[in-house]
Amino acid sequence: MRAAIVGAGSLGTIIGALMNRAGRQVDLVDAYKDHVDALNRSGATVTGSVEMNVLVKAYTPDQLTGTYDLVFLLTKQTRNQETLSHLLPHLHPDSAVCTLQNGIPEHSVAAIVGRERTLGGAVGFGATWLRPGVSCLTSNYETMKNFAFEIGEIDGIVRPRLKVAQQYLECVGRTEILTDLMGIRFSKVLMNATFSGMSAALGCTFGAVLADPKAMACLAFVADECIKVARADGVRLAMMQGEDFGFFELRGAADIPSKMALYRKIWGAHTQLRASMLQDLEKGRDTEIDYINGLICQKGREHGVATPFNDKIVELVTEAQKRRGVNDFGYLGRFDELLKVHARDLPGQVAW
Numbered sequence: 001m002r003a004a005i006v007g008a009g010s011l012g013t014i015i016g017a018l019m020n021r022a023g024r025q026v027d028l029v030d031a032y033k034d035h036v037d038a039l040n041r042s043g044a045t046v047t048g049s050v051e052m053n054v055l056v057k058a059y060t061p062d063q064l065t066g067t068y069d070l071v072f073l074l075t076k077q078t079r080n081q082e083t084l085s086h087l088l089p090h091l092h093p094d095s096a097v098c099t100l101q102n103g104i105p106e107h108s109v110a111a112i113v114g115r116e117r118t119l120g121g122a123v124g125f126g127a128t129w130l131r132p133g134v135s136c137l138t139s140n141y142e143t144m145k146n147f148a149f150e151i152g153e154i155d156g157i158v159r160p161r162l163k164v165a166q167q168y169l170e171c172v173g174r175t176e177i178l179t180d181l182m183g184i185r186f187s188k189v190l191m192n193a194t195f196s197g198m199s200a201a202l203g204c205t206f207g208a209v210l211a212d213p214k215a216m217a218c219l220a221f222v223a224d225e226c227i228k229v230a231r232a233d234g235v236r237l238a239m240m241q242g243e244d245f246g247f248f249e250l251r252g253a254a255d256i257p258s259k260m261a262l263y264r265k266i267w268g269a270h271t272q273l274r275a276s277m278l279q280d281l282e283k284g285r286d287t288e289i290d291y292i293n294g295l296i297c298q299k300g301r302e303h304g305v306a307t308p309f310n311d312k313i314v315e316l317v318t319e320a321q322k323r324r325g326v327n328d329f330g331y332l333g334r335f336d337e338l339l340k341v342h343a344r345d346l347p348g349q350v351a352w
Contacts, residue, residue, distance in 0.1 A: 003168060004029050004068045006087060007075030008039070008058065010129035010276065011100075014137055015072065015172050017044035017054040022171035028058040036060050038133030048127075048136035049144070067092045070165060073099040073109065077291045080105065084112040091117065096161040098151065102192050102276075103291035104185045106154050119165055120181055121151030122188035124241060125173070126273040140269035147241045148173025152181035183238030186230040187245045189295060190237065193226055193310060194219045195267055197293045199275035201316040203326045207271030210264065217343055218335045220256045221309040223248040226296050232303035241266055253346035277317060284324045289317040308338050
């Protein structure tokens with residue numbers, strides 16, 4: 001079995017280190033040559049909630065030879081066409097490509113590598129890339145071990161290749177096989193659209209969002225829009241991390257306080273995390289905003305579901321992206337007009 005992680009950035013470095021430490025030989029592939037050189041020279045170094053250094057083999061895409069049986073895809077969706085086109089010569093007819101990217105990338109991946117070679121799944125933990133060869137696990141270690149991955153096939157059939165992918169991923173943490181991939185995908189979109197979206201829009205950690213009542217009111221509407229769009233698209237959000245994400249749907253703003261305990265329970269383990277979209281903004285790169293909050297907006301338009309809070313996040317992140325800058329928490333004021341309209345009956349101390 002020959003396996004690779006394509007896109008060995010913040011998450012890929014950690015996943016690759018843990019797989020290799022457990023005895024699963026996995027090549028790490030990344031376009032950033034300095035990172036690849038550091039991995040080969042000094043190994044994959046992980047800091048944060050767990051500390052380790054693991055010897056690995058790393059390659060830039062142009063250095064690849066032969067074919068791979070199993071590929072875990074962790075690049076940004078913005079680079080899918082380029083990345084997958086380059087990968088195609090290194091796949092054989094029975095290869096499996098398991099996309100662990102944000103959003104709902106399975107269909108676009110399948111359009112390039114073939115539906116018969118495409119698997120998908122969601123990652124339940126977060127990381128921050130620090131420097132070449134070094135990544136920080138910013139989620140709680142126990143959260144990673146208990147809720148690492150949920151994977152499945154587009155058509156829901158559990159084939160042997162899915163079991164093989166599970167065996168590799170369980171070197172990192174618990175990996176559940178699901179028959180409802182789109183359900184878990186929409187649940188992960190909710191996870192990313194809420195805290196990652198607000199983190200990128202406001203230039204802050206998840207913990208800063210969680211601690212601010214106004215930010216959390218906006219976030220609650222972001223989640224509600226995601227759930228309503230998913231239902232209009234014929235999808236019911238799947239259980240994730242042992243919780244029913246459908247619980248976050250709102251009948252009105254008065255429901256928001258009753259949701260806060262579950263938000264704290266799930267995201268309290270990720271307070272130090274800074275969204276990967278925010279990390280992209282800090283590096284002057286394009287983000288995946290169109291594949292996360294933008295996906296909710298797009299599908300909302302298709303189904304006639306209003307998504308004003310997701311629209312606002314897309315607006316703020318896109319503005320920052322165009323000027324190659326980063327917003328700050330003061331941009332929370334840009335939500336005030338929406339809150340005046342949608343949160344008139346919200347009890348509490350915040351006035352907008």
